Amino acid sequence: MTVQNALQETRFERGSRALARIDGAGGETVVNALADIAPDFARYLVEFPFGDIYSRPELGLRDREIATIAALAAMGNAAPQLKIHIEAGLNVGLSRVEIVEVMMQMAVYAGFPAALNGLFAAKEVFAEHEIAG
Amino acid sequence: MTVQNALQETRFERGSRALARIDGAGGETVVNALADIAPDFARYLVEFPFGDIYSRPELGLRDREIATIAALAAMGNAAPQLKIHIEAGLNVGLSRVEIVEVMMQMAVYAGFPAALNGLFAAKEVFAEHEIAG
Amino acid sequence: MTVQNALQETRFERGSRALARIDGAGGETVVNALADIAPDFARYLVEFPFGDIYSRPELGLRDREIATIAALAAMGNAAPQLKIHIEAGLNVGLSRVEIVEVMMQMAVYAGFPAALNGLFAAKEVFAEHEIAG
Amino acid sequence: MTVQNALQETRFERGSRALARIDGAGGETVVNALADIAPDFARYLVEFPFGDIYSRPELGLRDREIATIAALAAMGNAAPQLKIHIEAGLNVGLSRVEIVEVMMQMAVYAGFPAALNGLFAAKEVFAEHEIAG
Amino acid sequence: MTVQNALQETRFERGSRALARIDGAGGETVVNALADIAPDFARYLVEFPFGDIYSRPELGLRDREIATIAALAAMGNAAPQLKIHIEAGLNVGLSRVEIVEVMMQMAVYAGFPAALNGLFAAKEVFAEHEIAG
Amino acid sequence: MTVQNALQETRFERGSRALARIDGAGGETVVNALADIAPDFARYLVEFPFGDIYSRPELGLRDREIATIAALAAMGNAAPQLKIHIEAGLNVGLSRVEIVEVMMQMAVYAGFPAALNGLFAAKEVFAEHEIAG
Numbered sequence: 001m002t003v004q005n006a007l008q009e010t011r012f013e014r015g016s017r018a019l020a021r022i023d024g025a026g027g028e029t030v031v032n033a034l035a036d037i038a039p040d041f042a043r044y045l046v047e048f049p050f051g052d053i054y055s056r057p058e059l060g061l062r063d064r065e066i067a068t069i070a071a072l073a074a075m076g077n078a079a080p081q082l083k084i085h086i087e088a089g090l091n092v093g094l095s096r097v098e099i100v101e102v103m104m105q106m107a108v109y110a111g112f113p114a115a116l117n118g119l120f121a122a123k124e125v126f127a128e129h130e131i132a133g
Numbered sequence: 134m135t136v137q138n139a140l141q142e143t144r145f146e147r148g149s150r151a152l153a154r155i156d157g158a159g160g161e162t163v164v165n166a167l168a169d170i171a172p173d174f175a176r177y178l179v180e181f182p183f184g185d186i187y188s189r190p191e192l193g194l195r196d197r198e199i200a201t202i203a204a205l206a207a208m209g210n211a212a213p214q215l216k217i218h219i220e221a222g223l224n225v226g227l228s229r230v231e232i233v234e235v236m237m238q239m240a241v242y243a244g245f246p247a248a249l250n251g252l253f254a255a256k257e258v259f260a261e262h263e264i265a266g
Numbered sequence: 267m268t269v270q271n272a273l274q275e276t277r278f279e280r281g282s283r284a285l286a287r288i289d290g291a292g293g294e295t296v297v298n299a300l301a302d303i304a305p306d307f308a309r310y311l312v313e314f315p316f317g318d319i320y321s322r323p324e325l326g327l328r329d330r331e332i333a334t335i336a337a338l339a340a341m342g343n344a345a346p347q348l349k350i351h352i353e354a355g356l357n358v359g360l361s362r363v364e365i366v367e368v369m370m371q372m373a374v375y376a377g378f379p380a381a382l383n384g385l386f387a388a389k390e391v392f393a394e395h396e397i398a399g
Numbered sequence: 400m401t402v403q404n405a406l407q408e409t410r411f412e413r414g415s416r417a418l419a420r421i422d423g424a425g426g427e428t429v430v431n432a433l434a435d436i437a438p439d440f441a442r443y444l445v446e447f448p449f450g451d452i453y454s455r456p457e458l459g460l461r462d463r464e465i466a467t468i469a470a471l472a473a474m475g476n477a478a479p480q481l482k483i484h485i486e487a488g489l490n491v492g493l494s495r496v497e498i499v500e501v502m503m504q505m506a507v508y509a510g511f512p513a514a515l516n517g518l519f520a521a522k523e524v525f526a527e528h529e530i531a532g
Numbered sequence: 533m534t535v536q537n538a539l540q541e542t543r544f545e546r547g548s549r550a551l552a553r554i555d556g557a558g559g560e561t562v563v564n565a566l567a568d569i570a571p572d573f574a575r576y577l578v579e580f581p582f583g584d585i586y587s588r589p590e591l592g593l594r595d596r597e598i599a600t601i602a603a604l605a606a607m608g609n610a611a612p613q614l615k616i617h618i619e620a621g622l623n624v625g626l627s628r629v630e631i632v633e634v635m636m637q638m639a640v641y642a643g644f645p646a647a648l649n650g651l652f653a654a655k656e657v658f659a660e661h662e663i664a665g
Numbered sequence: 666m667t668v669q670n671a672l673q674e675t676r677f678e679r680g681s682r683a684l685a686r687i688d689g690a691g692g693e694t695v696v697n698a699l700a701d702i703a704p705d706f707a708r709y710l711v712e713f714p715f716g717d718i719y720s721r722p723e724l725g726l727r728d729r730e731i732a733t734i735a736a737l738a739a740m741g742n743a744a745p746q747l748k749i750h751i752e753a754g755l756n757v758g759l760s761r762v763e764i765v766e767v768m769m770q771m772a773v774y775a776g777f778p779a780a781l782n783g784l785f786a787a788k789e790v791f792a793e794h795e796i797a798g
Contacts, residue, residue: 012321029369030382033386033389034382036387036389037366037384037385037388037389038366038369038370039390040455041366041370041373041381041385042369044447044452045378046382046449048241048443048447048451049241049378050445052237052447053237053240053241054238056237056439056689058230058231058233058234059230059231059234059238063196063199063231063235064197064234064238065236066196066200066203066375067200067202067203067235067239068197068203068238068241068242069200070199070200070201070203070204070207070247071203071204071206071207071239071242071243072242072379073204074203074204074208074643074647075206075207075243075342075742076343076740076742076743077206077342077343077379077380077741077742078242078342078377078379078380078383080177080379080382080383081242081378081379081382089210097191097192098191098192098196100190100191100702100703100706101191101192101197102192102196102200102793103703104186104189104703104705104706104709105186105187105192105197106200107136107643107706108182108188108201108643109188109201109204109205109208109211109214109643109644109645109731110204110208110642110643111606111639111640111641111642111643111646112640112641112710112714112746113641113737113742113743113745113746114643114742114743115701115706116695116699116745116746117262117743119699119706120416120698120701122702123698123701123702123709125199126702128180136683151283163648166652167648167651168640169655170632170651170654170655170658171632171635171636171651172634173721174632174636174639174647174651176787177639177713177717177718178644178648181709181713181717182644184575185709185713202425207377208476208608209474209476209477209609210448210476210608210609210645210646211608211643211645211646211649213645213648213649214644214645216399216646233436233437233440234435237437237439237440239444240377240440241377242377242378242379243376243377243579244340244373244375244376244377244380244477245374245375245444245448245480246375246476246477246479246480247377247472247476247477248440249429249433249444249479249480250425250477250479252433252436252437252440256432256435256436259436261509264626271528275763276492285410296781297416299785299788300781301496302770302788303765303767303784303787303788303791304784306463306588306769307765307768307769307772307780307784309750310584310585310769310772311777311781314507314576314580314584315777316509318429318576318580318796319503319504319506319576320504320595321415322503322572324496324497324499325497325500325501325504329462329465329501330500330504331498331502332465332466332469332507333465333466333468333469333504333505334467334469334504334507334508336465336466336469336470336473337469337470337472337473337508338778340469340470340471340473340474340508341474341508341741342742343740343741343742343778344508344741344776344779344782346778346781346782347508347777347778347781351444362518363457363458364457364458364462366457367455367457367458367463368458368462368466370452370455370471371453371458371466371467371517372466372468373452373471374447374448374452375471375480376470376474377472377480393440398482398671400711420589426617473776474609475607475609475610476608476609496550499569499570502570503570503572503573503576506573506576506776507776507777508777508778509775509776510610510615510739510771510772510774510775510776510779511581511773511774512604512609512610512612512613512774513576513609513610513776514573515562515566515577515613516610516612518566518569518570518573521621522565522569523571525569530765533738544689548672550759554764578681580773581773585769585772585773586770588766588769590760590762590765590766590781591763591766591767595728595731595767596766596770598728598731599731599732599734599735599770599771600770600773600774601732602732602733602735602736603735603736603739603741603771603774603775603776604680604774606735606736606739606740607739607740607774608777610774613774618764628726629723629724630723630728632723633721633723633724633729633762634719634722634724634728635730636718637718637719637724637729637732637733638732638736639718639734640714640718640733641737641740641746642738642740643744645706
């Protein structure tokens with residue numbers, strides 16, 4: 001893509017590229033699942049989190065996924081999204097060991113149950129990779 | 134320190150070094166504030182989070198502070214600790230811009246109020262640096 | 267029911283009427299499920315939330331269900347109750363579109379995962395209506 | 400404004416109008432407070448919550464503020480934003496009595512402390528109105 | 533009080549006795565603060581938590597305050613109520629050491645920041661006792 | 666075990682004894698589930714919560730389980746751990762009735778959904794006991 005095209009790209013186009021790069025098929029599945037109940041929200045999801053926030057060059061995608069995995073594990077009330085972002089972390093360059101370390105560290109800030117549930121979510125995602133790979 | 138000394142170091146000694154490196158004076162202040170009410174907890178605080186978790190080489194301190202800042206901003210119920218870790222982030226190599234990006238990203242996962250309160254906490258810590266500097 | 271009867275009505279009777287009007291069969295199911303483990307709590311559930319709070323005329327049931335759906339979606343840790351109150355919202359006059367709007371708005375205050383999980387809960391409840399209808 | 404102008408309006412312009420209508424001076428104060436630390440986030444705050452979400456005609460502003468007040472009181476970790484939205488609720492047509500009812504109802508879903516802290520926040524906002532009026 | 537009187541006692545009377553026994557002056561202060569904004573909620577607060585729940589003989593008041601202190605410290609979003617219940621814990625027979633232990637244990641389930649904020653709340657309450665005593 | 670042996674016991678040994686005493690087979694299952702993904706975290710889980718905190722004599726195990734059950738039910742985002750600790754409560758001397766009372770009390774501090782989900786978790790654990798017994 002040329003610089004000029006990038007400048008002309010809409011938020012939705014930029015967000016779609018970011019979403020595909022980060023979440024892979026998982027992102028597309030969520031967007032499709034919204035199509036019948038809240039199609040505008042599917043668009044907002046692409047535009048704001050991915051077109052606006054994740055596309056900002058001030059912080060790399062690997063750093064952004066550390067932040068997201070930590071937050072979702074700490075809050076502990078968004079299991080499906082946590083699994084998608086463990087997957088996303090692998091996609092943007094985090095190793096399994098690094099993801100496991102982030103989960104362990106959450107024991108300090110959100111308690112051992114949050115860390116355990118994060119670790120078991122990671123274990124599931126890693127196992128799905130074995131099978132798929 | 135020689136390798137042999139490092140091996141002989143206790144969890145408390147290792148944690149004290151990590152705490153001083155990460156939180157600076159802020160960590161010592163917290164430990165001192167616990168001295169009269171829960172001295173054993175001051176010891177656990179040095180030993181487990183800092184002696185066990187932060188001292189693990191599998192994830193760098195800059196990455197660890199991204200995780201902690203994200204988690205504390207997202208949970209939104211630990212304002213004093215969030216400010217200490219914004220300070221800690223600066224100590225271990227995060228730029229102001231990067232810390233601001235982490236806060237902005239929390240709007241996606243924990244809502245705009247969590248992001249705003251994180252940004253205003255960062256603003257306060259940055260301003261204290263100006264004065265101190 | 268005459269005015270006099272209404273005045274003589276106990277909190278439990280008033281709450282039972284409100285619960286049936288709002289939650290339909292869902293409320294009765296919850297009350298029955300408590301019968302063997304905590305029968306007094308089943309009574310409190312009818313008396314305080316429904317006999318005291320929902321029976322107050324100062325705020326209409328449609329408004330009350332907006333508040334409840336928003337709160338449960340934002341907290342994100344009470345999936346069964348959220349589904350019961352999406353159903354209740356339909357019972358007291360909220361349209362599907364309005365419930366979807368409340369969920370979308372929660373992205374602003376509690377983050378996109380809370381909104382997504384709320385939307386998918388609504389999708390499930392709406393689908394059960396299709397089948398039942 | 401003519402229909403054509405409305406169509407040409409940017410998200411930022413539409414959001415600015417909505418923010419002024421809903422939050423009054425409180426919204427402008429928040430936007431200004433972000434100017435030095437995160438100016439892009441000030442723009443996102445106007446564009447997404449207010450330009451995208453609150454500007455949707457599918458749910459009225461009075462209903463939207465019931466949802467926001469309920470969610471913020473229930474989560475209990477965003478006191479400044481709760482006060483701004485109690486003010487906003489008054490701006491878009493909620494009565495003091497209705498706001499008090501929403502807070503009371505939160506005792507059922509988030510516990511008595513959340514309801515009490517919501518009621519005391521409302522008491523402060525109402526008192527500031529007396530003085531200002 | 534004779535058995536017959538106890539049976540004839542209203543929920544409000546029973547709750548008032550329990551509230552005075554448990555929270556002392558702190559409970560009365562909260563009830564009075566509600567008088568102008570939500571007098572009915574003051575009544576509910578006496579009747580349901582204290583008249584219904586705390587008056588049940590199946591669990592002692594000391595056990596009940598352990599549960600309440602643990603829950604409020606873990607949730608971390610109700611600082612005023614946590615302080616009232618640290619006071620209440622002392623009133624119904626918990627020692628300072630036992631309250632400190634409950635706070636320390638919350639590090640395991642809700643993270644170190646929750647435990648630290650609980651410990652510092654306890655330190656404040658204990659210090660007020662020194663002055664008052 | 667002689668006093669001297671107790672003094673020489675490591676944190677891990679002391680924690681293992683406490684974990685077996687409190688959680689029974691449930692604790693061992695969790696530790697084993699961590700073996701492949703985060704073996705160090707399995708060790709920390711034994712050492713800090715059980716070797717350090719639960720082994721402190723300043724508060725009895727029955728009191729500690731009241732605190733844990735209350736906290737986990739109130740936070741509402743750690744269902745597997747809540748069930749393990751309902752089981753643990755029975756192991757260290759809490760009666761079914763007392764556990765039910767703790768859950769009911771959480772309606773006051775964390776709302777009726779938290780209490781209901783806690784009661785239904787208890788119902789499941791009690792039923793598994795019937796079958797196992």
